[in-house]
Amino acid sequence: MAAGSKSEATRRRLVEAATEQFRDQGFDRTTMRGIAAAAGVSVGNAYYYFSSKDAIVAELYRSLQDQHRSAALPQLREGHNLGEHLRVILQTNLDVLAPYHSLGHQFLKTAALPVPPGTRKSSTPADAEQVGRGKSIAVYRQAVQAARPQPPLAVRDDLPELLWLVQMGVTLFWVYDSSPGQVRSRRLVTNTAPLVAKLVILSRLPVVRNIVEDVVKLLRGARADD
Amino acid sequence: MAAGSKSEATRRRLVEAATEQFRDQGFDRTTMRGIAAAAGVSVGNAYYYFSSKDAIVAELYRSLQDQHRSAALPQLREGHNLGEHLRVILQTNLDVLAPYHSLGHQFLKTAALPVPPGTRKSSTPADAEQVGRGKSIAVYRQAVQAARPQPPLAVRDDLPELLWLVQMGVTLFWVYDSSPGQVRSRRLVTNTAPLVAKLVILSRLPVVRNIVEDVVKLLRGARADD
DNA sequence: TCACATTTCTGAACGTGTTCAAAAATGTGC
């Protein structure tokens, strides 16, 4: 067997126990002692694999992001329009996240949003950004590429990142959506997708295109590193 | 003296001690024991006045919102254009929040965003919304009213709420802005204000107005109560 | 097999937010 497979097994048991308890009892009622017990190890040992309770949540979020990608990508069939693609991706996102709605706030805190100030690791220059941002944008790049009709050239390059921002917004809404089953978030997706698609089409008009360009510039300026 | 003035004094001492420690040491390093000690009372007594550490943060946020209103309103001089007003309000907001940047995430969690699902108090039908939402929107109503030239009639009614949403977005950005002194948030404000103002002017054009109307409908639909 | 280094694991201990029974202080009707 591969070296460290025993270690990997322990780690996997911890993740599985944690995932189950997070899903069934939410964040607060899930304790490190409970996770460790369910995984058959001591508390201290859980901390050998995960530096904090939040770190386990972050791992869970990463895994959900992967599930989302795997579920969404095969549905991006060539020839559908952009609105359809956007709707599918956003809905799949909510589907995957749904069982963990009570963890939503932790997802934001520990993974979805930029690193909170004060905590840094200066490893490689390519530092850790929001979890899965790059990969998520890649999904939208695929969605844009496969869409028929093709979005106007003027916005095509920036579109994947903008659509990812829309996803972030929807996810933010979902996190704080207290409606039963988060119906309101589902409705938001239903309504947002065609609206965004319409907006993309309209960006052929100079007025709209200029606005979009301004917004893109605004976001770039906000991201600039000094 | 008014009845309960001794009690109010204790409460005030707690708030002052907490505010100072939150400002100087941030959220985590401020302890309930520390707050209680600085206020000259026991831990348990602090919980007689505030049901949790978060509740003190919520109170602080409420007070900062009031400060923001008091500082922003007198600057809304008749005759300035909407972009100026928006810039002033947003900048004042960051000015007031600045000393408490390390509390930003708590602000979001406990006050700025809608109540997290699962926690409810069924008092009066008019339930507690986001802290100060109504009052904040009133500031923007005033800003719109005093602006010259007046925004197009088509969007004038919805504008205050939309501008408040912009403020929420900027605040969200600020919370997770790790640039020194949150310069990026300041720049975001500088760039956002004129862009929004330009957009408002453009909403005279049918295309743009329709988009804005669609967005408003979208947000109303998301807020609807089933 | 042995000696030693590294990885994995343990459980007690610390400081935290929060709760609670009961004490002290204050108010109220007479």
Added chain:
DNA sequence: GCACATTTTTGAACACGTTCAGAAATGTGA
């Protein structure tokens, strides 16, 4: 002033996330 209810205060106690010194298990080279 006195009995009693109410408000205010106390400090011990609980469960939690996290840390840590060291024990056990596993790997490594001879």
